[in-house]
Ligand SMILES: NC(=O)c1ccc[n+]([C@@H]2O[C@H](COP(=O)([O-])OP(=O)(O)OC[C@H]3O[C@@H](n4cnc5c(N)ncnc54)[C@H](O)[C@@H]3O)[C@@H](O)[C@H]2O)c1
């Protein structure tokens with residue numbers, strides 16, 4: 001199996017490292033536009049192999065997509081990260097151009113690849129990759145839900161003083177402040193979370209989750225990479241190993257949840273064909289209203305992208 005990661009910055013290099021040391025693929029190709037950076041990071045990861053004991057080959061490339069040919073999965077992380085004071089949507093103009101050109105190159109050399117988009121604004125960059133690649137919606141998806149649920153699970157584990165391994169959760173909607181964590185679908189070792197934590201504490205955790213990306217941007221001056229890179233690698237693993245894992249993933253909705261032509265995070269089964277199935281939960285009125293608010297926001301940003309593309 002061969003996986004390409006485009007963008008050898010913080011998220012891309014972390015993702016490539018996880019793919020390599022966990023031996024998720026035989027070959028990982030890292031691509032960047034900055035001369036030598038991808039080659040250097042790929043070499044550094046390869047030199048870690050004798051220490052951490054793995055045999056995944058890591059290859060770097062400065063914008064030479066012939067090295068990516070025949071990839072099974074391509075993770076797109078190229079693009080600007082936000083700085084303090086910015087929203088993810090502020091990145092749209094620059095990152096749309098980058099995602100468009102990268103996707104064109106990816107598809108030329110790996111027409112069968114499944115594409116996982118990470119660049120922000122996530123839902124709309126997934127739309128851009130879908131437009132550029134012309135691939136079916138099952139093969140173009142965005143990573144955000146695994147990261148957002150991981151933040152929610154980590155905060156809950158801390159509050160309850162339990163292992164994060166035992167917290168299961170579903171989160172839906174766009175990757176922004178309108179995301180929709182679902183306490184009704186959150187369990188701790190099988191026990192509904194609402195039986196273990198007071199409502200005000202849970203509400204505070206939900207609010208912290210919604211702004212979890214911004215919390216890190218404020219602390220570091222740029223956005224997060226360890227959890228995002230690992231989350232993208234986990235999606236690639238589910239695909240190349242045909243694991244049929246159930247994850248929240250950004251996908252184009254075509255009528256599911258009563259929503260049409262919008263890229264939103266929903267629970268799916270992820271396997272060798274990409275999105276194997278979209279799982280439709282029976283949401284209550286309050287949850288549906290929150291999801292529709294999230295849809296409205298993403299649709300507005302999709303419209304901005306359509307206008308940029310028609311210039
Ligand atoms: N979906 C999510 O949950 C999530 C999480 C974290 C970061 N992100 C997003 O991922 C993106 C990358 O974040 P980062 O922290 O790794 O940024 P970074 O600046 O560390 O890395 C980005 C890399 O992309 C490269 N690049 C730019 N244009 C390119 C092109 N045309 N071809 C190839 N490479 C190109 C840059 O040279 C740089 O090395 C940002 O847009 C960020 O907002 C998304």
Ligand SMILES: O=C(O)C[C@H](O)C(=O)O
Pocket residue numbers: 081082088120147175212213214216217223224228
């Ligand atoms: O917050 C950001 O800008 C990056 C990413 O979307 C995140 O949630 O960490």
